Amino acid sequence: MKTNTLRLLAFGVLVLFSSCSSIEIFKEKTEFKPYKKYQNFVILNNEVGLKGFNDDFLNALVGEGLKDALEKTGMRYETENPELVVRFTSNEDVRQREVFNNMYPMWGWRVWDPFMFDPRFNNQSLYSTKNYELLQLIVDFIDPKNDKILMQLTAVSEVHQSREKKKKLEKSVEKIVETYLSHMNQNLP
Template identity: 45%
Template sequence: MLLSACSSIEIFKENTEIPIAKPYKSFVIINQEVGMRGFSSQFIDQQVQIHLQEALEANGLVYDREHPDLVIRYTSNEDPRKRTSTNYAPTYPYWGYRVWDPWAYSNYMNSLNNGQKTTSYELVQVIVDFIDPEKDKFLMTLTGVTEVSNFKTKDNKVLKTVDKIIVDFMEDLSIASE
């Protein structure tokens, strides 16, 4: 549980066609307007829509479906994977213990743990496109990548990834407006 809470979220900036040249005051989330799902889970998709809107509004932007300055579209890649690790436990007995105490721990008794261990996880990419509707070009695409090892924590990890994407976008927006 502790390890899954500490896994990192990496953000990659891609697909920049034009620089941020003007202050953006309003936005629209295309997924919400046309009913396009960005995640396989409808629950997570709804959470991301709400979270994106609230985070952008908290940063001073206004939701405007008629004449937005900024169009936002999101999608995801949810890729189930497996990780194999090798257990390098020594295969020799602890000399003296097995001779004098047959119940003492021995790696020979626990030979099933020697070898490989496979764990399942999901690599989740949250991809958010920021588009200038006036020029019909990408300002940027921000991709957040994280690993989810427990489905119960997937929605929290996705929302934390969305938070990091919004923080990166708002930093770029504030740098461009200076």
């Protein structure tokens, strides 16, 4: 009985932490409903040399990530006569956030010597600013036969350190391809 309870508790904690995601996907634009399942694709950025990011490493990371993820779904990469054109861009916006400096430290809720560490009495501000970057990956899925956008997806996340950017972009690519597949599966006749 005790081991079952521990297993259930461990499973609940695992589900809680795995379901928390800091990447939001927005379906920005759809100009028409899909009319067929696409068999092949091309990534316009890789073929024409468009830069979605200022950093060449991030540009290659997203291009190769999209290519690999779409090929895992059964689609082929074809440059001659593609049924689907994929294009990506980015928006990297540096921002600031106000953070409240807790005036109650973890030890005793100011029971002892309340004036020693209180920022109000040491000419310190109760608020400080924290820098972060709002990272947006925008991917267009274009049908060249109709010359219309099948779907435009935007993945939005916050990056607090530069080393986080690679992981966030990899996860964003995965989520965008998952959203594309679910959109296609729901709307095909």
